[in-house]
Amino acid sequence: FDELLLWEKGAKGRRGMSLPPRDVDLTSPDQALVGELPDLPDLSEMDVVRHYTRLSQWNFGVDQGMYPLGSCTMKYNPKTNEKQAGLQGFAAAHPLLPDSLSQGAFKLIHDLERFLAEITCMDAVSLQPAAGAQGELTGMLIIYAYHKSRNSKRTKIIVPDTAHGTNPASAALCGFQPVNVKSGEKGILTPEVIAQVMDESVAGIMVTNPNTLGLFEEHIIEISEIVHEKGGLVYCDGANMNAIMGIADSAKMGIDIQHLNLHKTFSTPHGSGGPGSGPVCVRKHLEPFLPVPRIAFEEGVYRLSEDFPQSIGKLHAFYGNYGVLVKAYSYVLSMGPLLQRASQLAVLNANYIKELLKDVFHLAYDRPCMHECVFTDKEQHEQKISTFEIAKRLMDYGFHPPTIYFPLVVSGAIMIEPTETESKETLDSFVQAMKSIAQEAKDHPELLREAPTKTKVKRMDETAAARHPCLTG
């Protein structure tokens, strides 16, 4: 059933919430400054509750079913984490409380920084960036500041073709010129290609490891050496950390800076697109450049310090998305060393799907994968069926589609990341659905072309939306 837009409902004078009683007199604001009230609808509490309850029913989340969106790590978000973030002591805490009344919050920040350092094998962490892309920006600014501190002005950043779009965008936002490099035949970077573009004008490289093909960058150590040799820094996009917790050592790989996505690897929910959190982890030599304030623990007391003259400054008005940090902290405390097991099972799940589907869909790279695997629509070309149709048809089977047409290096990519929280039975039914769709592509291609049919709306006209944008009602 359709739901009217908010302002198509309501009647003037209705109330959807009550206000605390007025216990002071009316005063007189300066009439010259007073404005007209905005045209917001007046609704009753039930109007509001029904409106958003109905809207929620048209949404698909992890709690609704498998959401194998590659590179997004749509794992289960434990309910208890929401409870912890909602504790009055956190949810009602003002960021400028005196230190003596902020010790619990500070301790949480301090401990979470240490946990993330341990997990990545890096030396220091800032939890301030509000999302992965802001983490990348932070990393780029640190690279900029590092070179500046050495009186070196470098203008380029190497970015592989398998990188997330945020990588070049973050580099550009920081004023760097991205230099695109191609990954090799095996789907990973080769030292030769890096050596070709690496010179003293290059500030560093942004590498995603495991990369967006779900493959481990096997030559990362050599690549880091090449970059370091020419004075560059190695930035690792840790979006795919879920594959290698407790396995890989970023420091050993030569990584200087790495961001993490707490809303991916550490199970804080995506919230339909945020808020996230993108902590940045660095090696010792880059610690002076981390954002301020930083947390300090001295004589049993936690406090904030701004005394880092080489710091890149602030990325957030306060300390980042603290409410998200609480959830990630709860998750780490609940998992402990089992985070390694989570990574192993995430990798097991991806390889299991890869093995079971590779006879039906073309596998972009037939190699052991990490936490995700990438197929293409090549086998379906004969039936003139594309990745797009396969994805839409999956909706009719009750699954969220995988990431499609990414990474760009694979034509018609279907990028599947099951995560470790999906059980074997669920994977089996996903595989069964994909196989049925492959069969339908042969026998009843119209089913794919018309899909989805069981959703709130059918295929949307995105072109018209972009051509004549209507962004408000």
Next chain:
Amino acid sequence: FDELLLWEKGAKGRRGMSLPPRDVDLTSPDQALVGELPDLPDLSEMDVVRHYTRLSQWNFGVDQGMYPLGSCTMKYNPKTNEKQAGLQGFAAAHPLLPDSLSQGAFKLIHDLERFLAEITCMDAVSLQPAAGAQGELTGMLIIYAYHKSRNSKRTKIIVPDTAHGTNPASAALCGFQPVNVKSGEKGILTPEVIAQVMDESVAGIMVTNPNTLGLFEEHIIEISEIVHEKGGLVYCDGANMNAIMGIADSAKMGIDIQHLNLHKTFSTPHGSGGPGSGPVCVRKHLEPFLPVPRIAFEEGVYRLSEDFPQSIGKLHAFYGNYGVLVKAYSYVLSMGPLLQRASQLAVLNANYIKELLKDVFHLAYDRPCMHECVFTDKEQHEQKISTFEIAKRLMDYGFHPPTIYFPLVVSGAIMIEPTETESKETLDSFVQAMKSIAQEAKDHPELLREAPTKTKVKRMDETAAARHPCLTG
């Protein structure tokens, strides 16, 4: 999408919750007493969350849309009431806490009793009955105890044909013989009919006012007098109290006992069928018979008292459904004297629907109604369309059907109770849906016969279910 049954899922050894750590040694229970573990499925937390989230999506509640179930008062259930009942101090309170550590809970019970007494104009209240039907049973036991205390053994209870099924069942459970009486031509009881059956073998009468036709029992005072004159008591089923808060005075009507349904009039949620709460309100002369314990307030301290030798005893292991009482108490505090307004608007809404639909559907009694109105399928007989089909078709329009085939005195009854929390726009669209259905009955009766089509399942085979009951899997 279908959801498997719980035990069709899972795998042995999975865990859906964690236990506190074991900090004591294993001991040895008597092996002769130890049993086998029951065959419950082992599931992960996400398995459980997804299972019940999906199940929830196949349910329709007040938050999903208008639920005009006659006699059930499906009004909006404020979210804040749930919050209050969930406060740690209430939700984690043991019922046998020392009095000194129970004062808040006792005060709530005490004040809610006083509020309900004020609203009904009765003298004393017990909040112990766990539902309306248990309230009725309590009332019947009080009537029994009252007569017994006067050494009078009476065997019959007068029950009108418009009564809820619980009324005769409660009377019978208490050992009384229900005597059915017919309501008069106007849909209400006539004093003459009562006078005919009232004699010294009759313990009392159970009357619902407003009755289940949504009509006010206009002769209630005369009826009470007739019953009282022969030594009987008047019991009022207060299920329909939502029509007359702040308007009618039960004491003046001659009512001796009345129960209320907190899950109807006082907006505690129905919870898919409970828990409810059915407080019983009595006049002074019946107070000694109320269930124990009763609450007392002396010298600034609340305490429980069992010292009521004439009491009928206990109906509940502790004090009734306290968690439900918290919600009703919050509701009364939020509404205050506006409860009268709520009743007026409930009656306005019902009369509005009655006026707008009476040209399309046959109105059982064309008189001013209270909080609900009763139509029939008489106008649709020509098209061989019955109430059943009309109800099922309403589902396809996104509304929950009204109560159907009740009260029994109206053939093919369609009993509509909108409640005061529905806005005029919602009533208008409900009226529009009903009118469309009436038109469809003429033009496309097959649409009604095949309805519903937009629901999780189509019409269910209830006969087969009853003939070969399968109650467990």
Next chain:
Amino acid sequence: MRYLPHTEEDIASMLETVGVEHLEDLYSTVPSGCRRSTPLNLPEPLSEWELDNHMSGLAATMGASPEYTVFLGAGNYEHFIPESVRYLLSRSEFVTAYTPYQPELSQGTLQAIYEYQTLVSRLLGMEIANASLYDGASALAEALLMTVRITHKEKIVISGAVHPAYRQVVRTYFSSTGYEIIELPYLEDGRTDLSALRGMQDVAGVALQSPNFFGCIEQLSQAAEITHSFGALFVTAFSEPLAYGLYKNPGIQGADIACGEGQSMGIPQSFGGPGLGMFATFMKHVRSIPGRLVGLSRDVSGKRGFVLTLATREQHIRREKATSNICTNGSLCALATATYLASLGRTGLGELARLNFDKSEYLKAALRSAGFRIRFSSPTFNEFVVEFPPGFDAVYDRLLQKKIIAGTRLARYYPELENCWLLCVTETKTREQMDRLVREVKA
């Protein structure tokens, strides 16, 4: 007012449609003699913000966990409830729905209750369970009424070790009937004296509770055997079903009806209610069961689905001939228990039951070592009776000051058990808390 959507314009236009002038005019059929003479004398409406303050104030007066260390059981148990269960129970599709009369719009509730019936049947070792009753006490009363309906005999027998409140509720339910209630005494070891049972006649049902009010495990098989020997039905009641994660269930020991309180499985304590009346029996008695039942069926297209069934037993169809007067039951609580049992699983149930047992044995041993007498020698589950020296009341009050609540005094229910206290230990009590209790009572 945020719950009343009507604007003045709405009201005016609707009144016009109805054909009256004022809201008051809607009540033309209410005779003046029936009307109240004063306006509602209730406190002025509180804003939600004020309500929060008011309610937090009341709640703060309570001696609740975790601020207090509570060793109370006696029919209401503190068990850990995972947040996932609480969250699922908060979904308004479940919370704000009515009894599932219209199956097409209620498959969620119906499937959940069908699963609940199954889980409860398996837990109790019975064939079928109903969709829930109000609480354990009324479930026992309903069970005994059911034995009368089935056997047409007029006496019922109930153990004196059944929860005192349950016995009171049974008496209330039976007070207006002519049926006789016989109570069995308990033995020195805390179990029911079955000797009085032998050779009884005209008995409809015999009810024991296990674990009983003293926490002791009853000899259910023997009781069932004797009961069946004179043609009566054997009813097993309980207030702590978690015990069946360790001990033999009622079904395997010969119970004809197993019924009791399910609060301990996923339902907040809430000062004693709402709880959950669990009720299970065998298929041969299905048409005598009180309360609702959900059954498996198919829709017209052959798809699996669920419906309320056997409604001909119920009051809304059968009126005075119904098997009970129950209409609203405890659906949401049943759903809580189903969600909880699904989260716990077979493996978790076993571990949790053992943990409760072992912790309570730990406290028992510690108190014994400290020189206190464990009053009854029978095996227990997670609560037991300890005899303190005379004058323990003062110690109890001193412990309250330290935010420890040292159990329930039994003399209130059993005058002969003076100085005896019922203590309960669930998985929520740490060894440290138990050690502290022992230290403090010794001090």
Next chain:
Amino acid sequence: MRYLPHTEEDIASMLETVGVEHLEDLYSTVPSGCRRSTPLNLPEPLSEWELDNHMSGLAATMGASPEYTVFLGAGNYEHFIPESVRYLLSRSEFVTAYTPYQPELSQGTLQAIYEYQTLVSRLLGMEIANASLYDGASALAEALLMTVRITHKEKIVISGAVHPAYRQVVRTYFSSTGYEIIELPYLEDGRTDLSALRGMQDVAGVALQSPNFFGCIEQLSQAAEITHSFGALFVTAFSEPLAYGLYKNPGIQGADIACGEGQSMGIPQSFGGPGLGMFATFMKHVRSIPGRLVGLSRDVSGKRGFVLTLATREQHIRREKATSNICTNGSLCALATATYLASLGRTGLGELARLNFDKSEYLKAALRSAGFRIRFSSPTFNEFVVEFPPGFDAVYDRLLQKKIIAGTRLARYYPELENCWLLCVTETKTREQMDRLVREVKA
């Protein structure tokens, strides 16, 4: 482990399918030199029950309302959030979904964000708003970057009365660019000194905050006029948008971009984050906007629906040429604000804003009567600067003992404002609490 569903049997059978023997063998492509040498040194997993205890312990150390009476504002505000808003935001369909890339499965989020964009546009008096940014500070930085993109000029001007942290974030965002940042001083009345602005050249954008960091209402129209006179874009920032329920909005006063922090509208304080970056402008700048946009469209059957649109501005399509690098934004916070504004409505917004204003005027007057100086004479909304006598630090600490937090010390940000404190009063402060504050500071 409750979050890991794999049993040993599952693992064995899946490993067999994959064709390796052990879980470790899955990492054959990870060179040994890349592997960590030690196992994860993290605390052992806590059960949910232990986690509850641990987290409650941390939370209990915080000086949070309602235990403390908090007069802090400065970019983070305590406003009452109704339980209905909290409940709706907890629904997992919203919480656990990803960015709505697949519109067919995301109509809920998409419609909600489309409505959010509309409500925000109306609130700020602008034509369009984006789907949200991280917070107010980065929103301001993005706005100033946008003015550079549009005008191709290389200087930006920002008032010194803009929130100090926002200015720091702007500096950070601009630190690696060559663009110049000019700061405008503030006047004795607490507003920005616009005189320095006249005749400026090569300026891309000018940013003021209103109410500014001191709570003062800026002369936005004048600033806009001057800014436009030299061809720059005028940016209005804010940290307390509730002020627009009383004062004129940015759009009507000539802002080209209005951006700021939306936390005060339905989002918990959460120690400063997550907040909500609100960002609104006019249609002519639509293709320069950073962040996501939701647009109205139709599906193939002509039914109304919503999609993410103008993605060609975005990083996942346009990579280094994108208008920003933003991917994850603040959807759930945007939803909170939409739900909150829907609950408040036009009428409620006006009343709430007046209540904030009047309460803060009450405290202002009371402090003035008590002999303290209100530092700035300009009109304010719900916070203002008061000058206490030297040595107020000790008084402040004494008040902390009484669980009163008497605002923020300004000297930390503005050394010249020694002894000045920024105090905030929202609807959550009662007259009694304000009277108590005044009594205590006088004592």
